[in-house]
Amino acid sequence: MSNNTLEQRIDRLESLDAIRQLAARYSLSLDMRDMDAHVNLFAPDIRVGKEKVGRAHFKAWQTDTLRDQFTGTSHHLGQHIIEFKDSEHATGVVYSKNEHECGAEWVTMQMLYWDDYERMGGTWYFRRRLPCYWYASDQNKPPIGDMKMRWPGRAPYAGTFHDLFPSWAEFWASRPDKDVLPEVAAPAPLEQFLETMRRGTPAPRIRVR
Template sequence: MSTETMEARIDRLESIEEIRQLAGKYALSLDMRDLDAHVGLFAPDIRVGREKTGRAHLKAWVDDTLRHQFTGTSHHIGQHIIEFIDADHAVGVVYSKNEHETGPEWVIMQMLYWDDYERVDGRWVFRRRLPCYWYATDLNRVPVGDMKMRWPGREPYSGTFHDLFPSWKSFWANPQQDKDLLPQVAEPAPLEQFLNRMRGDTPPPKIRVR
């Protein structure tokens, strides 16, 4: 039985819902181009690039990106896993299926975000969002084969969709065992350790800017 107090358990449930709302608010504010609402979802001292911090710098970067790369966008949020480090810090994984109008092409994308969340002045915000892309391609071109990131006017390149989790490479590197032998099965991850168990000590991948 959990040793948490009733107040702590209620706070945990309310925090989960508030964090889930962050992902939906991120998508809506981005697609509707409400940049003040958008950057307000991030920590006040959010890091932008290597040397800049703050919501004003983030707003300038998002504004430039949206004006010069996309006419319109639509972000569709999928499953969302949230695990707590402590009462005011959490991590999460969010799937996202996106559409982009970019010049003469309609680019579809599959990706996930690795998120770091923090409660600042009583509100949950993004401390960091790490976008990991699987594919991006025009609606009329299927993204089979290598180099699945295929933006108009750019050379194709590989995304980092699987790079956070070592199980992907391990699965393909190890041949299937004898079907007559049952495989070993690890114990389930402890509570709040599912993502950490899957990720292990894998460092964050380097993300190419679109």
């Protein structure tokens, strides 16, 4: 996206702040169980599962999920990278470390969201949030080893924290010659840092908690 004019630069700064506020409002509304405030952060025609569309379906699904699994939650946001596809569409990565009261266990989770944002009628919304989990485990049980997703009453399973970015698997698969200076790729183009890191890989399948 070109940002040569003053008007474009100001719009970009305002959009960056609006999208960061969007992520912060997501966490607050979710933790306080204000489901109307929460679902209104998403596009009106948000897809829910394979066949359902709309905020009402999303509210019903989210409400059931929260009632069934958690007494309380707290979402703590970390770094947030945002890149614009054009003036009305953007993508982002948000780190989040979350706490969950799950009966007798206090489960801490580390994850990131891969987001698609869209501006409609002057307001930025989530078009999609793809949660990618690294671990979830009782705070007294460090998630060392494989199958780091360890919810009470469920069999452990692997998360998808690293699956968006092929560099993780490539790093551990390679054994470079320490006597040979490695090559360095050219820097990513403007607004393409995330896409360059993705290298065209498909989004991972996310297992529902």
